[in-house]
Amino acid sequence: MLVKGRKVSGRGEAMAAHYAFGPEDDTIIKHRLLTRTTTTRGEPPLKKLQKKFTSFTLEIEKDTDNFSDCERLSKAFLQEMTTFEIPLLKSKAVIDANLREKENFNELKDDINRMILQAQADIEDLKKQLEESKIERQHKEECEAIRRLIAMQPPRSETEKIISELENEIAALEAENTAGSRTLELRKKQFALLLHVVDELQNTIEEEQKNLIEEIRSLTEEHKNGMEDGNGVSEAMAVD
Numbered sequence: 001m002l003v004k005g006r007k008v009s010g011r012g013e014a015m016a017a018h019y020a021f022g023p024e025d026d027t028i029i030k031h032r033l034l035t036r037t038t039t040t041r042g043e044p045p046l047k048k049l050q051k052k053f054t055s056f057t058l059e060i061e062k063d064t065d066n067f068s069d070c071e072r073l074s075k076a077f078l079q080e081m082t083t084f085e086i087p088l089l090k091s092k093a094v095i096d097a098n099l100r101e102k103e104n105f106n107e108l109k110d111d112i113n114r115m116i117l118q119a120q121a122d123i124e125d126l127k128k129q130l131e132e133s134k135i136e137r138q139h140k141e142e143c144e145a146i147r148r149l150i151a152m153q154p155p156r157s158e159t160e161k162i163i164s165e166l167e168n169e170i171a172a173l174e175a176e177n178t179a180g181s182r183t184l185e186l187r188k189k190q191f192a193l194l195l196h197v198v199d200e201l202q203n204t205i206e207e208e209q210k211n212l213i214e215e216i217r218s219l220t221e222e223h224k225n226g227m228e229d230g231n232g233v234s235e236a237m238a239v240d
Contacts, residue, residue: 045084045087046084048084052080055073
């Protein structure tokens, strides 16, 4: 696995996924590694080394001339110490490797956290860009709809021509309306005058009819009086 140019081994990934040990577990593991009670079969190496050392010290404390035995036991003790030291060096190398892996894991963890934060920030930026894109797209769709409506309309020159014709028609209608209003007003005045003349004529006719009736009545009375006068003269002549 590569993270920013660093290679993390499978052991480091396993350590990252492994459950952390407690302090008591660490003490037990440390003791077992030192005594190697779980890595070898038979007698533990530390006990074997202790026995070699005890045998060597007991041989030295003897008063007899046992130089060869002391040399033999010292070599056996040194050999056993070398045998015991090699696994310790291996364990130290493993520990150092594990520490390096732990450092790499911590760096990897920090890098992942930074990447997560950066990804979250990028997601927020992308959300904002998405919202802006939606708004921009909506504006474009609205502009396109308006453009289509405008495209469906006739050209401006034709529209201006239609407007001019409509204005001329409106002006003609207004002039015709004005002329009609004047004609109507004139007709009203003429009709009023006609009504007045008719009324005067009717009054005149009624007056003439009254005068004619008065004349006829007067003539009738005169004719009646004349007839009465004629009857009286005839009677007088008859008496005579």
